[in-house]
Amino acid sequence: MTFDISIKIGGEAGQGIQTVGNILTSVFQSAGLYTMAINDFESRVRGGHSFFQIRISDKPVNAPSHKIDILMALNQLTCKYHEKELTKDGIILSDARFFSEKDNIHFIPLTELSAKAGDKITSNTIAVGIILSLTGMPVRLLEDVLKFSFQKKGKDILEKNFKAAELGYDFASKFKYNLNLPADNFDNSRININGSKAIALGALASDCRFASFYPMSPATSVMKNLSAFSKDIPFIVEQAEDEIAAVNNIIGASFAGVRSITSTSGGGFCLMTEGLGLAAITETPVVIINAQRPGPATGLPTRTAQADLQFVIKSSQDDFPRFVFAPGSPEEAFKITQKAFYLSEKYQVPAIILTDQYLNDSLFTIEKGVLTIPENIKSFIIEDKELENPELYKRYKLTKNGISQRVLPCSGKAIVRVTGNEHDESGHISEDAENRNKMVNKRFVKMEGMIQEMSSPETFNKESDILMIGWGSSKYAIKEASDILIESGIDIGYIHFTDLWPFPFDMVTDLIKNKKLIMVEGNRSSQLGLLIMEQTGERFFETVLKYNGRPFYPNEICKQVKKILE
Amino acid sequence: MVTVKDYECSFENKWCSGCGNFGILSAMKESLAELEISPDNILLVSGIGQAGKTPHFMKCNMFHSLHGRALTIATGAKLANHNLNIIVNSGDGDCYGEGGNHFINAVRRNIDVTLLVHNNQIYGLTKGQASPTSDQGMKTNLQQNGVISEPFNPVSTALALGCGFVARGFSGNTTQLKKLIKEAVNYRGFSIIDILQPCVSFNKINTYSWYKSKVYDLEDENYSPDSLENAFKISRLWNEKIPTGIIYKEEKLSYTEKIKVLNRHALIENNYNPEKLKEVILNIA
Numbered sequence A: 001m002t003f004d005i006s007i008k009i010g011g012e013a014g015q016g017i018q019t020v021g022n023i024l025t026s027v028f029q030s031a032g033l034y035t036m037a038i039n040d041f042e043s044r045v046r047g048g049h050s051f052f053q054i055r056i057s058d059k060p061v062n063a064p065s066h067k068i069d070i071l072m073a074l075n076q077l078t079c080k081y082h083e084k085e086l087t088k089d090g091i092i093l094s095d096a097r098f099f100s101e102k103d104n105i106h107f108i109p110l111t112e113l114s115a116k117a118g119d120k121i122t123s124n125t126i127a128v129g130i131i132l133s134l135t136g137m138p139v140r141l142l143e144d145v146l147k148f149s150f151q152k153k154g155k156d157i158l159e160k161n162f163k164a165a166e167l168g169y170d171f172a173s174k175f176k177y178n179l180n181l182p183a184d185n186f187d188n189s190r191i192n193i194n195g196s197k198a199i200a201l202g203a204l205a206s207d208c209r210f211a212s213f214y215p216m217s218p219a220t221s222v223m224k225n226l227s228a229f230s231k232d233i234p235f236i237v238e239q240a241e242d243e244i245a246a247v248n249n250i251i252g253a254s255f256a257g258v259r260s261i262t263s264t265s266g267g268g269f270c271l272m273t274e275g276l277g278l279a280a281i282t283e284t285p286v287v288i289i290n291a292q293r294p295g296p297a298t299g300l301p302t303r304t305a306q307a308d309l310q311f312v313i314k315s316s317q318d319d320f321p322r323f324v325f326a327p328g329s330p331e332e333a334f335k336i337t338q339k340a341f342y343l344s345e346k347y348q349v350p351a352i353i354l355t356d357q358y359l360n361d362s363l364f365t366i367e368k369g370v371l372t373i374p375e376n377i378k379s380f381i382i383e384d385k386e387l388e389n390p391e392l393y394k395r396y397k398l399t400k401n402g403i404s405q406r407v408l409p410c411s412g413k414a415i416v417r418v419t420g421n422e423h424d425e426s427g428h429i430s431e432d433a434e435n436r437n438k439m440v441n442k443r444f445v446k447m448e449g450m451i452q453e454m455s456s457p458e459t460f461n462k463e464s465d466i467l468m469i470g471w472g473s474s475k476y477a478i479k480e481a482s483d484i485l486i487e488s489g490i491d492i493g494y495i496h497f498t499d500l501w502p503f504p505f506d507m508v509t510d511l512i513k514n515k516k517l518i519m520v521e522g523n524r525s526s527q528l529g530l531l532i533m534e535q536t537g538e539r540f541f542e543t544v545l546k547y548n549g550r551p552f553y554p555n556e557i558c559k560q561v562k563k564i565l566e
Numbered sequence B: 001m002v003t004v005k006d007y008e009c010s011f012e013n014k015w016c017s018g019c020g021n022f023g024i025l026s027a028m029k030e031s032l033a034e035l036e037i038s039p040d041n042i043l044l045v046s047g048i049g050q051a052g053k054t055p056h057f058m059k060c061n062m063f064h065s066l067h068g069r070a071l072t073i074a075t076g077a078k079l080a081n082h083n084l085n086i087i088v089n090s091g092d093g094d095c096y097g098e099g100g101n102h103f104i105n106a107v108r109r110n111i112d113v114t115l116l117v118h119n120n121q122i123y124g125l126t127k128g129q130a131s132p133t134s135d136q137g138m139k140t141n142l143q144q145n146g147v148i149s150e151p152f153n154p155v156s157t158a159l160a161l162g163c164g165f166v167a168r169g170f171s172g173n174t175t176q177l178k179k180l181i182k183e184a185v186n187y188r189g190f191s192i193i194d195i196l197q198p199c200v201s202f203n204k205i206n207t208y209s210w211y212k213s214k215v216y217d218l219e220d221e222n223y224s225p226d227s228l229e230n231a232f233k234i235s236r237l238w239n240e241k242i243p244t245g246i247i248y249k250e251e252k253l254s255y256t257e258k259i260k261v262l263n264r265h266a267l268i269e270n271n272y273n274p275e276k277l278k279e280v281i282l283n284i285a
């Protein structure tokens, strides 16, 4: 890595910090650089303190850094909270109102310059211009991005923003400070994408056509993306009256034959658990996204957590098979969403995908080639003409692998009966004791096939005697931490789980035998550690746990691991 | 030709003998046969309760779902395939209690399904607790001092929400009920028939003869169901006389008719289109 810098823009909600951040990220990306950006905000629409932080490098970067090179402070709190994060040569850019005389603080007259540009609202673009100038980006790249962002708003607004960008750019060109990042590799084989969009694209690439949801951070963004696509393709996004309706809407749609998805967060998932059971006993495929945030109850609505693992694996009336996955990046989110749809339909069981605010809202640079669209979708739905005698069709016919032929209602002569009551093979209510055993076993025997579908966890330096273990979105923070630790002379490896249920215990037992294990998780009780304990009998873990609502930073993992190893 | 016999089903009926549900079941079979809808072309969606069991007792495609949630299942199914003929069987507790929010929103959406509420003013399956429509003062095992709240008025509520087809039936008058179901099924949009249904085991107040002595057919009074104002007035009548028949009817676009992508094909009828998806990906990149 020849350079690795970070820029933080902090201010109040409503000041347009995200807009500045998004535009900057796009410009760096279009200059052929790798970026990674996190979005930290409070549950309010105006005021408070929030920030957008971009990391930029000539090599892939996939976790936030704890060090800041340029801190743009649009409010005083930004200085107060983040000054200590500055690198030795780092600078603060600050608006006049709280300007102070320290050496590394530079005054940026946003109000004055925006007046010159002809409109107060251009101050965001001026801020962007200033930062691009200080990082050595050509102003032309910004113009392209502005065109893309403001085209719809009309020529006048676009012109004013061009002017603003130039004013900001020229103003900052007088500074001695300049990072002079290279902007010569205009490689457009990559894009910036967050986890939400990756899931939405994964759903489309699975031939999903229906989504129902009730708004809840940080899950809503998945639906927002799907809704944007629904202008071009036959896709319906329904805003339901509550999460109970949302999950039952998708059960109804899937029963009728359309692949369907919902997304929610912890509290909403609670309301969905009755429906989850209905999907299970009726053997109706559904895909549910649980974008985690800290709880319980409302918790920290706009922040991140990895604390619903035990809940989504166990939440149910009685007991039933399901799939649980947790992607660690947008690439994995795209692929795992497709896998979830495929397996949910193949086994006629619900599939749950755990993401979180950090993965959903953070921008990552990925290769476009990763987003491949399959030419065909394998369907497991049976048509009337494939049945020997449709009149004798039984929706829950007992089979060796537990999977019965799934025919759609009103698609032919076969009569399709499903019920949330225990039922016989034909789908009628049955209270017969023997039948009950048969049906529970029928549903459970699917686990034998399901577990074969699970991928073993990804490993890095697994030969090492010390292994960190994590799951889901913390993947690259832990990976980077292991790189740093290895560089500092500590031999350490890392196991990253995406496929969590059915738990691939065979593969895991071998991996962790006779190792020193350090669980790195975003919850208070090491939920994956507990699961591994339950499934493998392994009992000795050290832990690095974080539950303050903020994502993992590689350096803090390193620090804690070093302390454990002392 | 479809006949009532086509709807026969050998599955054992589990209702008490004399239950008002039998009248509803036979009116359903007769009306579907007369509408020439065959069992393989009808989807019954139901909730939980005695009413919720209805689909088991006739030959048909069915989704017997959860307590209160039948309308949400029906909504999803209809959005996925609006060619489906869907009738929802629900109870007064199921629909107006546990599923109250879904009822409100199903009416607002105007999804093209027919809702039959088997309104026995009691929780039948769970053995006789008060329901949202139980009369004030009614004593039950669980409401020993009598029901305190005022009863929920489904007809007024449906009207207030803008429902385009609101009717009341009586399970003791299957000739009228059959006619109402036929009209409701033919109506494009959300149609509700609140059906007075005696529960012989648990409701000893609103009995068959109690209803019989109060109901009258609006048609006999030359009532015309096109005035919302009159409909509201009619919807308030209960203590002396109970009006039955179509109370309000108005043509309007149903939910799926208002969704552009559904104008040409049902959602399920589209083909997977990888070329289009590749374009979508190009556009975001």
Ligand SMILES: Cc1ncc(C[n+]2csc(CCOP(=O)(O)OP(=O)(O)O)c2C)c(N)n1
Pocket: B048, B049, B050, B051, B052, B067, B090, B091, B092, B093, B094, B095, B118, B120, B122, B123, B124, B125, B126, B131
């Ligand atoms: C979530 C949930 N809560 C409660 C029940 C228990 N339960 C089953 S049916 C019912 C009430 C039935 O009354 P109604 O809907 O009026 O139907 P009826 O039996 O009178 O036809 C109740 C409370 C349940 N099955 N599920």
Ligand code: SF4
Pocket: B014, B015, B016, B018, B019, B020, B021, B050, B120, B124, B125, B198, B199, B200, B201, B202
């Ligand atoms: S309990 Fe009442 S509603 Fe239920 S079957 Fe018996 S009579 Fe009918």
Ligand SMILES: [Mg+2]
Pocket: B049, B091, B092, B093, B118, B119, B120, B121, B122, B123, B124, B131
């Ligand atoms: Mg009832």
